[in-house]
Every structure is written in C-alpha cells, then in structure tokens.
Amino acid sequence: xxxxxxxxxxxxxxxxxxxxxxxxxxxxxxxxxxxxxxxxxxxxxxxxxxxxxxxxxxxxxxxxxxxxxxxxxxxxxxxxxxxxxxxxxxxxxxxxxxxxxxxxxxxxxxxxxxxxxxxxxxxxxxxxxxxxxxxxxxxxxxxxxxxxxxxxxxxxxxxxxxxxxxxxxxxxxxxxxxxxx
Numbered sequence: 001x002x003x004x005x006x007x008x009x010x011x012x013x014x015x016x017x018x019x020x021x022x023x024x025x026x027x028x029x030x031x032x033x034x035x036x037x038x039x040x041x042x043x044x045x046x047x048x049x050x051x052x053x054x055x056x057x058x059x060x061x062x063x064x065x066x067x068x069x070x071x072x073x074x075x076x077x078x079x080x081x082x083x084x085x086x087x088x089x090x091x092x093x094x095x096x097x098x099x100x101x102x103x104x105x106x107x108x109x110x111x112x113x114x115x116x117x118x119x120x121x122x123x124x125x126x127x128x129x130x131x132x133x134x135x136x137x138x139x140x141x142x143x144x145x146x147x148x149x150x151x152x153x154x155x156x157x158x159x160x161x162x163x164x165x166x167x168x169x170x171x172x173x174x175x176x177x178x179x180x181x
Contacts, residue, residue, distance in 0.1 A: 006036060019107045037066065057127060057136035064124030064143050068117040071095065071147055095150070102157035116146050 010033070016022045025033075063070065072095040079093045080086065099109035123143045130136055 003040060006033075006040075019110060034069070038062070057130075057133065057140075060136075060140070061124040061127045064127055064139070065121045067120035067124075067143055067147060068095075068113060071150060098154060102154070102161070116150070119143075119146055 013023070013025065017025065075095065075098075076091075076093050077087045080089065080091065085091070096106075096109050096113060099112060100106055104112065120143050123139045127136055127139045130139070
C-alpha cells in the first residue's frame with residue numbers, strides 16, 4: 001500500500017515537474033523520497049522471508065532499483081574529486097546536465113533518465129522474483145549494459161565535442177571568400 005501511495009504522489013508531482021517545470025522538489029524533498037525508497041527496497045527485500053526468492057542474489061535488488069541515482073552520485077563525486085573540488089559543493093555535473101551538454105534537450109535528457117531508471121528498477125523487481133543464478137546473471141547483465149551504455153555515451157560524446165572544438169576553423173581567404181575579385 002505504501003508503494004502505491006508514494007507512486008501516486010510522485011506521479012502527480014511529476015506532472016507538474018515535467019519541463020517546463022512549474023515546481024521544484026528541492027534537496028529536502030529529494031532526500032526524504034530517497035530515504036523512503038531505500039527503506040522500501042531494504043524492507044521489501046529482506047523482511048518477507050516466505051517469498052519464493054531464496055537466493056543470495058536478492059541482496060543486489062536494492063542496488064538495481066537505485067542504479068541510476070547511484071551512477072549519478074558516483075560519477076558526480078568522481079568528477080568533483082578529479083577536479084580538486086569538494087565532493088559536497090553543488091555544481092552542474094549531474095547526469096542530466098551532462099546529457100544536456102552532449103546535445104540532448106532538457107526534456108529528452110529527463111526522458112532518457114526516466115526510461116533507464118524504469119529498466120534498472122524493473123531489473124531489481126525481477127531479481128527479487130527469480131530463484132536461480134542464471135536468471136539473476138541475465139538481469140545483472142541487463143543493468144550493467146544500461147550503465148555501460150551511459151558510460152560509453154558520455155565518453156564518446158566528450159571526445160566528439162573535444163574533436164569539434166579543436167578542429168581548425170577554415171580561414172576565409174582559403175575558401176576564396178573575402179578576397180577582392
């Protein structure tokens with residue numbers, strides 16, 4: 001019941017927060033929702049001992065559900081530390097900002113993150129439902145592929161941008177423009 005209430009509240013909020021956003025959740029609201037999601041994933045994974053999922057792999061289910069936020073958190077911290085900044089200093093290095101920097105519109109960046117979160121979240125839910133290791137490894141591979149695609153997208157995108165910025169600008173005289181006829 002708790003999950004349905006939270007899902008309904010967040011869906012209603014999402015309607016008003018879709019670009020162009022009319023309201024903003026803020027840090028306190030985000031932290032509270034994160035706490036609720038973390039509590040739900042831990043309780044949902046470990047509290048009900050009578051479920052059909054008895055494999056040790058279910059310990060990974062909360063990580064799969066939260067894979068995209070964890071990817072964002074980890075990559076932002078690494079970027080800040082690499083630049084010699086405080087890991088707690090706010091900046092524009094979050095995954096959504098990096099997608100926009102790569103050329104995605106804000107709306108498409110949000111859509112990509114939502115779809116990826118849906119895929120990894122469903123992977124976590126499915127992981128909780130399977131009991132054999134082969135199925136668990138297939139779900140792990142799915143989540144790893146999503147995160148790997150993001151890493152490749154960002155790496156290749158930055159290289160393309162760097163190549164584009166370092167390409168020489170053609171001189172007008174070389175093109176025959178700007179010369180008196």
